[in-house]
Amino acid sequence: xxxxxxxxxxxxxxxxxxxxxxxxxxxxxxxxxxxxxxxxxxxxxxxxxxxxxxxxxxxxxxxxxxxxxxxxxxxxxxxxxxxxxxxxxxxxxxxxxxxxxxxxxxxxxxxxxxxxxxxxxxxxxxxxxxxxxxxxxxxxxxxxxxxxxxxxxxxxxxxxxxxxxxxxxxxxxxxxxxxxxxxx
Numbered sequence: 223x224x225x226x227x228x229x230x231x232x233x234x235x236x237x238x239x240x241x242x243x244x245x246x247x248x249x250x251x252x253x254x255x256x257x258x259x260x261x262x263x264x265x266x267x268x269x270x271x272x273x274x275x276x277x278x279x280x281x282x283x284x285x286x287x288x289x290x291x292x293x294x295x296x297x298x299x300x301x302x303x304x305x306x307x308x309x310x311x312x313x314x315x316x317x318x319x320x321x322x323x324x325x326x327x328x329x330x331x332x333x334x335x336x337x338x339x340x341x342x343x344x345x346x347x348x349x350x351x352x353x354x355x356x357x358x359x360x361x362x363x364x365x366x367x368x369x370x371x372x373x374x375x376x377x378x379x380x381x382x383x384x385x386x387x388x389x390x391x392x393x394x395x396x397x398x399x400x401x402x403x404x405x406x
Contacts, residue, residue, distance in 0.1 A: 226241075226243065227239075227241035227243065227244055228241070228243050228244060228247075231244065231314050231315070231349075231350060232296070232314075232315060232316070234315055234349055234350055234351055234352070235349060236337070236342070236347040236348070236349050237347065237348065237349065238346070238347060239314075239346065239348055240346065247293050247295070248292055248293060250294075251275065251291055251292060251293050251294045251295075254271055254274060254275040254294060255275065255289060255290050255291065255294075257271050258271045258272060258275060258285060258287075258289055259287050259288060259289065261287055265284070268284075268285065269283060269284075272285045272289075275291070275294040276294050276295070276297045276298070276299060277294065277295040277296055277297055277298050278297075278298040278299070279298075279299050279300075279303070280299065280300045280301030280302065280303060280321065281301060282301055282302050282303070283299060283302075283303040283304075283305075284303070284304045284305065285305045285309075286305060286306055286307050287307060288307045288308040288309070289305060289308075289309050289310075289311075290309070290310045290311070291310070291311045291312070291313050292311075292312050292313050292314055292334070293313050293314070294313065295313075296313035296314070296315060296316050296317060296333075297311055297313045297317045297319075298316070298317070298318045298319065299319045299323070300319060300320045300321035300322070300323065300357065301321045301322070302321055302322045302323075303319060303321075303322075303323055303325075304323070304324045304325065305325045306324075306325060306326050306327040306329075306363070307327045307328070308327050308328040308329075309325055309327070309328070309329050309330075309331075310329075310330050310331070310332075311330075311331040311332075312330075312331070312332045312333055312334040312350075313331075313333055314333050314334045314348070314349075314350035315333040315350035315351055315352040315353075315369065316333075316352040316353075316354075317331055317333060317352070317353045317354075317355075318352070318353070318354045318355070319355045319359075320355060320356045320357035320358070320359065320375065321357045321358070322357055322358045323355060323357070323358070323359045323360070323361075324359075324360045324361070325361045326360075326361055326362045326363035326364070326365065326381065327363045327364070328363055328364045329361050329362075329363065329364065329365050329366070329367070330365075330366045330367070331353055331355075331366075331367045332353075332366065332367070332368055332369060333350040333351055333352060333353055333369045334348060334350050334369065335348065335349050335350055335351055335369050336348050336349075337349070350369055351368075351369030351370035352369070352370070353367055353368075353369060353370070353371050353372070354371075354372040354373065355367070355372075355373045355377075356372075356373055356374045356375035356376070356377065356391060357375045357376070358375055358376045359373055359375070359376065359377045359378070359379070360377075360378045360379070361379045362378070362379055362380050362381035362382070362383065363381045363382070364381055364382045365379045365380070365381060365382060365383045365384070365385065366383070366384045366385065367379070367385045368384070368385060368386050370388075371385050371386070371387065371388050372388040373385070373388065373389055374389060374390045374391030374392070374393075375391040375392070376391055376392045376406055377389055377391065377392070377393055377394075377395065378393075378394040378395070378406070379395055379396070379400065380394065380395065380396025380397070380400075380403070381396075382396075382398070383395060383396045383397055383398065383400040384397075384398040384399055384400060385399070385400045386399045386400070387399070387400075389402065392405060392406040393405055393406060394406065
């Protein structure tokens with residue numbers, strides 16, 4: 223069976239992002255992000271739009287203004303999720319965020335990847351790697367979480383950190399690249 227570009231994307235294989243199905247899905251996400259980022263909305267309307275945008279959510283979620291994503295449908299967030307100003311999630315693969323998580327301002331969560339091989343890269347093919355963030359995590363402002371990372375439960379990511387590898391539960395990580403600076 224031949225895979226669609228969307229199936230390839232979700233499976234972390236090279237795919238063509240100019241595929242019509244993917245273009246349409248990104249346009250949908252852009253429309254919903256624009257609505258979500260309207261400063262005149264009350265919290266009930268914002269939550270309703272966020273629940274339409276994201277693939278799966280808990281009941282109690284809060285996405286503040288300036289939220290952007292590629293598709294939205296590949297993002298799952300748990301209960302008591304808070305996302306501060308200016309967060310960008312590139313969700314070409316699954317992004318799963320647990321319960322009681324706080325995302326600071328200007329955080330980037332990027333599943334999208336580009337090939338290192340120049341010829342493949344200039345052909346505009348790309349791929350992704352999923353990201354998992356456990357329960358009770360706090361991601362400090364301006365942190366970047368790269369594709370393929372899994373964070374355990376109760377992980378604190380220091381502001382400005384670049385997370386390039388996975389970490390276990392109950393740690394504070396910080397730096398570029400991030401490393402464990404404290405056990406909780």
